[in-house]
Amino acid sequence: MDLTVLTWPAVAALSKDMPVLIPIAALEQHGHHLPLFTDSLLTAEIVRRVAERFAGRVLFAPLMWLGNSHHHLDFAGTLSAEPRCYLDMLESMAENFLHHGFRRIVFFNGHGGNDVPGKQAVFELRQKYRQRADLLLLFATYWNAGESKAGAEAGCTQQQMGHACEWETSMILRLDPGLAGDYANAPDVDAGRPFTPATRGWVTQDRSERGHIGSPRLATAEKGEKLFQCFARDAGALLERVLGWNGKDWSG
Numbered sequence: 001m002d003l004t005v006l007t008w009p010a011v012a013a014l015s016k017d018m019p020v021l022i023p024i025a026a027l028e029q030h031g032h033h034l035p036l037f038t039d040s041l042l043t044a045e046i047v048r049r050v051a052e053r054f055a056g057r058v059l060f061a062p063l064m065w066l067g068n069s070h071h072h073l074d075f076a077g078t079l080s081a082e083p084r085c086y087l088d089m090l091e092s093m094a095e096n097f098l099h100h101g102f103r104r105i106v107f108f109n110g111h112g113g114n115d116v117p118g119k120q121a122v123f124e125l126r127q128k129y130r131q132r133a134d135l136l137l138l139f140a141t142y143w144n145a146g147e148s149k150a151g152a153e154a155g156c157t158q159q160q161m162g163h164a165c166e167w168e169t170s171m172i173l174r175l176d177p178g179l180a181g182d183y184a185n186a187p188d189v190d191a192g193r194p195f196t197p198a199t200r201g202w203v204t205q206d207r208s209e210r211g212h213i214g215s216p217r218l219a220t221a222e223k224g225e226k227l228f229q230c231f232a233r234d235a236g237a238l239l240e241r242v243l244g245w246n247g248k249d250w251s252g
């Protein structure tokens with residue numbers, strides 16, 4: 001169910017147990033070979049595939065393309081909401097739906113920089129509405145949303161998400177080969193081992209001169225299709241769990 005084409009009486013008449021999915025992504029540099037809108041295009045494609053399956057059972061908000069991308073701001077064209085502003089924006093968006101009576105909110109994310117503010121948003125909202133026992137507030141990033149071993153299933157060398165990498169370049173090739181530039185000659189940029197398992201603060205130029213992280217040259221449209229299938233399957237499984245929640249249990 002697409003929020004953007006409904007009338008307000010139609011939204012008012014919906015069951016307030018219907019999950020609301022809010023896709024969030026970014027507009028930021030993706031190296032020399034992928035478009036700035038990569039994260040938004042890929043997230044929208046996964047949501048498109050999932051929305052077909054959940055028509056009438058889940059309310060899909062339009063994709064919020066402005067993300068928290070300050071670590072990429074040294075690269076031209078990147079647009080970013082300052083992290084605290086972004087946090088407030090996510091909370092406001094979820095609160096709008098709570099105000100209209102909805103109880104199950106899922107942020108569905110397609111950009112790494114949104115991860116921390118997104119998790120903080122659902123945590124803060126839960127504190128704000130701490131007297132409520134009927135809320136399900138979730139944040140999920142598509143490549144971590146389920147059980148799929150997407151890299152292995154797709155036959156990728158990379159086993160984790162990078163940036164404008166084998167995974168993202170493959171999915172862009174699947175969407176439209178005309179959107180990918182000279183990925184075949186992009187040098188490999190290793191993800192490294194930045195004091196893991198500690199979390200290190202970084203800006204992109206600490207890690208990559210051109211902006212990508214990973215091995216774009218390994219990308220194929222076939223891998224991209226498999227990755228899309230994995231991520232859509234994981235997102236669908238998550239939504240089934242949200243639909244199956246009994247409205248009060250901790251587990252689901």
Ligand SMILES: [Zn+2]
Nearest residue numbers: 038039164168
């Ligand atoms: Zn990306």
